Amino acid sequence: MIDLRPFDSLGGANHGWLDAKHHFSFANYYDPKRMNWGSLRVWNDDTIAPRTGFPPHPHSDMEIITYVRKGAITHQDNLGNKGRTTAGDVQVMSAGTGIAHSEYNLEDETTQIFQIWILPTGRGKAPSWGTRPFPKGERSGHFVTLASGFENDGDALPIRTDARVVGATLKAGESAEYPLGKDRHAYLVPAAGAIEIDGIRVNARDGAAISDVETLRVTALEDAEIVLVDAA
Template sequence: MIDIRSFDSLGKFRIDWLNAKHHFSFGEYHDPSRMGWGALRVWNDDEIQPQTGFPPHPHADMEIITYVRNGAITHEDSLGNKGRTVAGDVQVMSAGSGIRHAEYNKEDELTRIFQIWILPDQRGGQPRWDAMEFPKGENAGKLVVLASGDPDRDGGLMIRADAKVLGATLKAGQSVSYTPEAGRHQYLATTAGVVEVNGATMNARDGAAIRDVETLTITALEDAELVLTDTR
């Protein structure tokens, strides 16, 4: 099963500093058929204007992965963590028993991010934040693990969930394949470019809910960048 969800069909939210598209129900956008996909609960496609951002606010019991597509995001939280994550890199916040954080675009250019929320395997726990650089060459032409519930095995940043978040950049004509375990849920979104997913076409910033596929083959019809999640 591969359910392509066009960018135009996504939920919409816009104010002066934020232009957001929601792959799943979020905030004022509610679609009973799009409440999540397995343990994946939120996938937001956010554009944040320069010198603005999300002011301090709380979270608990959620694994929040931020993939920066353009520009940079600056994180601050109630644990005293501060960090700037640039395009192509990733940050992870395990909200655990509770944390307050802010995410600002302190740049002079538009910042674009994917904000991905995955339900943890267990509630509570010590909140934490981490970030990692992923040099552009590392994910060229292959899927690279950005975050995982087992980073010692898979690489990437640690999340407290039986899940993986992977990324790839493909030149036109290149393909990557992924073989999921039976019964799991995959969700794919492209940041740029047009790809074929087992023969189905995805345009830039489309999403695809995937399940019960023995092998997932993604072929770039033009230069493309993509992010894939695999959850229980």
């Protein structure tokens, strides 16, 4: 099953410094049919103006993954962590028992990010943060795991949930497969370009909620950059 969610159908709000689009109910946007997809709770498509950003604020009991599509985001938190994550790279914050953080676009250009929240499988663990680069060449033509709750996923950033965040870059005409499993929930968004899944076209920034699929096959209609969450 594939439920296409075109970009124009997403909720959202434009705050001037932040133009936010919500794939799921968030803040003042509420749609009872778009509350979650398995343990995936939030997928926000945020455009952040230069020299602005999210001031310090708290979170707890949530796995928060930031995928930078353009520009860069600078993180700082009350644990003493600070880092800059650039386009194509990923940062992960496990909020655990509680963390306060800020996320600023300190660049002279607009920054665009996907902000992804996944429910953790347990509570009561200490908060943590990490970031790492994922050169796009390593993802060319196939899916690479960016963040994972499974121990056997190599150097992927760890998250405390039964889920993976994977990415791929495909040239027009190329295909890639991902072994999903019929009992899993996948949510896929092209960061750029257009793709096709089982005859359905998915354009840049559209969402595709996928279930009851053993192996997911994606074909690029244009050069494409893809982000996918595989969740319980």
